[in-house]
Amino acid sequence: MEIDHDFEGLDTEHLLLRRSRPSDAEAISGYRSDPEVHRHQGWERTDAGEVRAQIEEMAARMPGEPGGWVQLSVIERESGSLVGDVGFSCADGEPGVTKLGYTIAPAFQGRGYATEAVIALASYALDTLGADVVRAYASADNAPSIRVAEKAGMKLVERFEGRDGDEVWFAVRYELRAQR
Secondary structure, eight states: OOTTTTTOOOOSSSSSEEEOGGHHHHHHHHHHHHHHHHHOSSSSSOHHHHHHHHHHTTTTTOTTOOEEEEEEEETTTTTOOOOEEEEEEEOTTTEEEEEEEEEEEEEGGTSSSSHHHHHHHHHHHHTTSSSSSSEEEEETTTHHHHHHHHHTTTTEEEEEEEEEEEEEEEEEEEEEEOOO
8 A cells, every 4th residue: 555645635525534633632532422422432532631642643644554543533614613533544464455434423413424524535545545445344233334334335244243351242344445
């Protein structure tokens, strides 16, 4: 995969996807701390200090560079409001595979923003970074997230069970493959 040293952000019809900034931490923490949002997320801590630290850690990483996530804030063009965030990461040990994650604040859900952002990010990963596969995971009971993956053109490739101590959880993996 290519590393994009000149990344400026992604523009869509209704959204701007730009690198998350430390000043975004309060807003991101606000919706990620919502119990209904948090239960579907991979972030263990969602307090503003931890979100800020994660954003600062990701700031030096270029899109397409292995070693962790690149976080983008999703900005509604019309209002300038931060409405969510998306992230992407090279999959460890799987050359050509990019993982995507997405979260839209509850107040902005149901407007198609997640789908619009995921389509833009998947296209960027495939076309600019040269990914062969774009992958998204979701909790098997997170119907809205699954709908986003499907609307973005991803196909279900796996249903699986995981364990965390005595807790058992179920998830799905969706993928979109490059058409080369």
